[in-house]
Amino acid sequence: MPTFPAIHHLALSVTDLTVSEPWYVKLVGAEPAMTLSDGPFQRRVFALPSGQLMGLTQHDAVDKSATFVPSAPGMDHVGFGVSGREEIEQWRDHLDSVGIEHSGVVEADYGLALSFKDPDGNALEFFHLAG
Numbered sequence: 080m081p082t083f084p085a086i087h088h089l090a091l092s093v094t095d096l097t098v099s100e101p102w103y104v105k106l107v108g109a110e111p112a113m114t115l116s117d118g119p120f121q122r123r124v125f126a127l128p129s130g131q132l133m134g135l136t137q138h139d140a141v142d143k144s145a146t147f148v149p150s151a152p153g154m155d156h157v158g159f160g161v162s163g164r165e166e167i168e169q170w171r172d173h174l175d176s177v178g179i180e181h182s183g184v185v186e187a188d189y190g191l192a193l194s195f196k197d198p199d200g201n202a203l204e205f206f207h208l209a210g
Contacts, residue, residue, distance in 0.1 A: 122136045
């Protein structure tokens, strides 16, 4: 069996790129590195410092009545790894500075989490595994 590879990219479906793109620019601190429109969609792709790519996709046939529900089959949330308490607190301060609502740093036996949602309700999290 081959070794399971790292995640190369993540693509999130969004309702309206004119709303989501500036929100993610504030979050990431950079403009999209690529714009794709080679299908029945428009996509903006952010090159993350860790080497992965994160895309926002607005499908031509978007269901504007649909909302993200973490308990439904599909994605529960996206967790971005951080190095420890200091970095997660820096992210908390950054989210505050750009006006993104969040859970505050939550400490559990298994680690630290800082949860928040994008304009479509997609659940995102900065996370540090304990130990």
